[in-house]
Amino acid sequence: MGNAVATDNQLVEIAAKVNQRLRITDDDARWLWKNASDADLCSLAGVVRSRFHAPDACTYMVMRIINYTNVCVAQCDYCAFYKLPGADGGYVLSHEDVFAKLDELRALGGDLAAFNGGFNPQLPLSYYCDLFASIRARYGDSIEFYALTIAEFLYLADHAKLSYGETAERLKAAGVRWITGGGSEILTEDFRARHSKFKYTVDEYFFAQRAIVEAGLKTTATMVIGFDETLDERIEHLERTRKFQDETGGLASFLCWTFKPYFTQIGGIEITTSEYLRHLALSRIYLDNIPRIRTSVLTQNERALDGLRFGADDFDLPIEDEVTQKAGATISLDFERILTYARQLGYAPVYRHVANASQ
Numbered sequence: 001m002g003n004a005v006a007t008d009n010q011l012v013e014i015a016a017k018v019n020q021r022l023r024i025t026d027d028d029a030r031w032l033w034k035n036a037s038d039a040d041l042c043s044l045a046g047v048v049r050s051r052f053h054a055p056d057a058c059t060y061m062v063m064r065i066i067n068y069t070n071v072c073v074a075q076c077d078y079c080a081f082y083k084l085p086g087a088d089g090g091y092v093l094s095h096e097d098v099f100a101k102l103d104e105l106r107a108l109g110g111d112l113a114a115f116n117g118g119f120n121p122q123l124p125l126s127y128y129c130d131l132f133a134s135i136r137a138r139y140g141d142s143i144e145f146y147a148l149t150i151a152e153f154l155y156l157a158d159h160a161k162l163s164y165g166e167t168a169e170r171l172k173a174a175g176v177r178w179i180t181g182g183g184s185e186i187l188t189e190d191f192r193a194r195h196s197k198f199k200y201t202v203d204e205y206f207f208a209q210r211a212i213v214e215a216g217l218k219t220t221a222t223m224v225i226g227f228d229e230t231l232d233e234r235i236e237h238l239e240r241t242r243k244f245q246d247e248t249g250g251l252a253s254f255l256c257w258t259f260k261p262y263f264t265q266i267g268g269i270e271i272t273t274s275e276y277l278r279h280l281a282l283s284r285i286y287l288d289n290i291p292r293i294r295t296s297v298l299t300q301n302e303r304a305l306d307g308l309r310f311g312a313d314d315f316d317l318p319i320e321d322e323v324t325q326k327a328g329a330t331i332s333l334d335f336e337r338i339l340t341y342a343r344q345l346g347y348a349p350v351y352r353h354v355a356n357a358s359q
């Protein structure tokens with residue numbers, strides 16, 4: 001009974017902070033994760049969401065991830081996608097391959113592409129600049145593209161022996177507007193030492209992202225959960241993200257998705273959708289300085305839309321992503337069924353077209 005009273009008091013104190021637009025602490029986040037009910041998390045996430053969005057509002061985009069190469073030297077143990085240089089099955093897409101994928105995207109009603117490949121030592125900076133400039137020349141503003149993830153950007157800068165600032169400027173001159181926050185997974189040094197020791201440190205990640213913002217490019221925050229990360233590691237990731245946003249204001253959105261373990265070196269089982277949704281809510285409550293919180297149809301299918309009740313306001317309808325599909329993700333092109341589910345939940349989804357949105 002005494003414990004129940006203490007628990008209620010803590011919830012009341014945290015709720016009061018959220019209602020007064022005060023920030024929750026790391027300890028508050030830890031407490032919420034361990035003790036708050038789903039209903040409490042939904043309610044608090046709804047308070048923060050309502051500062052940015054009407055209760056029934058949500059947006060979406062039809063997009064494809066273009067995996068331009070699967071050749072990679074990083075050897076992350078959670079990856080089922082990569083091939084080492086010289087191994088059978090390694091590939092690099094030509095401009096024509098990429099154009100065909102973009103044309104198919106447009107035919108399906110989409111207008112956003114996100115490039116994601118590997119740390120391929122055979123690809124010079126000119127491959128990227130030529131590819132992105134040719135896309136901008138061919139499609140103008142009718143398509144937008146996320147050019148690289150931060151992780152690939154780090155490798156590209158190292159490989160080209162250029163500073164992060166110079167690399168960002170070269171890409172910008174080639175027509176690039178976005179470098180997204182992919183390759184973050186869990187942003188703690190311990191996590192990276194355990195699973196991806198060739199994929200750059202957390203400090204390097206944020207150093208590069210700051211250079212990207214300072215070059216006038218847009219960027220986003222991402223997170224992947226469901227490996228072996230601890231609660232403290234999840235909260236450290238959120239803490240570093242919130243701090244970076246305080247300092248730069250450069251993060252347009254936060255997208256979290258779940259690890260798909262199939263055919264990976266570390267294997268394991270997927271976390272439940274319920275755990276994912278609770279984390280989404282916690283992220284919305286904690287990241288009070290990021291207006292757009294995105295839920296992952298790619299890894300949760302239409303159940304991702306339950307995330308709208310847990311604080312999210314935006315989602316992609318993907319048509320392809322080889323990286324997660326290789327590890328077990330399934331994609332449906334029945335967009336209407338997914339959108340109908342959003343409507344059944346009480347939301348009015350609106351397409352966020354790239355031509356009239358800043359993403």
Ligand code: SF4
Pocket residue numbers: 072073074075076079080081082117118119151196199
């Ligand atoms: S996750 Fe990315 S960086 Fe890591 S091995 Fe796979 S392709 Fe390479």
